Amino acid sequence: MGLSVDQQVKRILDGVDEFLPSEGDLRARIESKGTLRVKLGLDPTHTDLTIGHAVVLQKLRDFQDMGHTAVLIIGDFTALVGDPSGRSKSRPQLTEADIAGFAKTFADQAGHILDMDKVEIRYNSEWLAKLSMRETIELTQKITVARMLERQDFSTRYKGEIPIYVHEFLYALLQGYDSVAVEADIELGGTEQKFNLLMGRQVMPDYGQEPQMVLTMPLLVGTDGVEKMSKSLGNYIALTETPRDMFGKVMSIPDNVIGNYFQLAVGRTADEVAAMERAMEQGQNPMDFKLDLAEAITARFHSPEIAKEERDNFKAAFSDRDKEAIAEEVIVPEHLIVRVPLPDAKQYTEDDLAFYAIINLGEGVEGVMLLDIVPAMVELGMVGTGNEARRLISQGAVKLSGRRISPDDKLVPIKDGELLEVGKKKAYRVHLQ
């Protein structure tokens, strides 16, 4: 608020990957118009936004804070077409009902970052659905097939004998038309959006408008540390992630992208990041930085208090290997429990006996309870199939009260409230009815 033009330009360009055509144009437009219309389009193709989206949303928020108008476009129409950017195959076709559902949650999620009181939200079906065939054809006359094929997404697909559909060519043009419809001064996007953003620039003059400027933000790398964070690759951290998963997923990133995350996800400056990287090179444990990072990210999207709790939990669960902390409560259905009178139980070793709960089977007969372990793991949702359960057991991944279950144990002695561990990451507190 009330920043000078120079200050604004500086803040706008902070952390961007590229600004086109030039800083001079940006300055000139702010000077002549005062308030700029800043466009960001999101296609509702999945249920949730990721912290990768947050990078660009935060930039949009910066514009808001300086008094500019944020125009958030929910691409309910373009989602139907499918953005080919960065894709090695066509998107699966979504139904309008899917998209409508996603669109609703998108606006809510964007609200975590944007000032929703001041944002202008538009659905692009508002104008795109109304385009006539004639208008559509006019739009397609703005670009040649050769230029379309130039873009890498298409050329690699073409060379790789992977189908490209005609409607995919339309995508960038439609996005460009969005800019016409909202009279954008600047459009934001990730670096992979450059082609689409420039299309707006190309199209706008034909509709008598001054071409928009283009601002791209660096991409946040996914949790695998290699690919771009994306929902289709499954390497993402959603904004709606539970604090536990959010913290955990940050901890799972490779060390070499810690800096990338600090800079993009929590807005640390390049200098701060460089200092951290130096410290790590000199032998400081990267895990400590990652804990700070995970806490900062969780704090940003949840709250500092929750983030602190998750940090403690993480240390307990993984550094100290405390399964109690992460155990999930489950109740075992009666039909998975076998009650055996004591004489039968005697065939088990003395070592086992320590784990038996002696119960009264009625009529003065004492017995023990045994759990049918494989079906139990399936029915309680710990694994997907019986084979998976058997596999885990034979790999020594399943433990009851710290004791490894062997593949020979079909029925295992069990007491109420015991801790069942399935691998390193999952644990269950087992309750009998």
Add this chain to the structure above:
RNA sequence: GGUGGGGUUCCCGAGUGGCCAAAGGGGGCAGACUGUAAAUCUGUUGGCGACGCCUUCGGAGGUUCGAAUCCUCCCCCCUCCA
């Protein structure tokens, strides 16, 4: 419309009559190790109350004791020609 190549398990990609639930890689999962859910190494990766049975190699039929593999028709992708 014609021509040549191709459609294999989550993905990529071998396999061209039985030894194929199908090589190899990726991804996933597990174990060991560790500084973490990183890296590395090793194992594992269709289902099933399982030394056997069921489902799977674009789809539908057929040949055969036996088919991912051969034949017929169909669908789809890519190439080149129109």
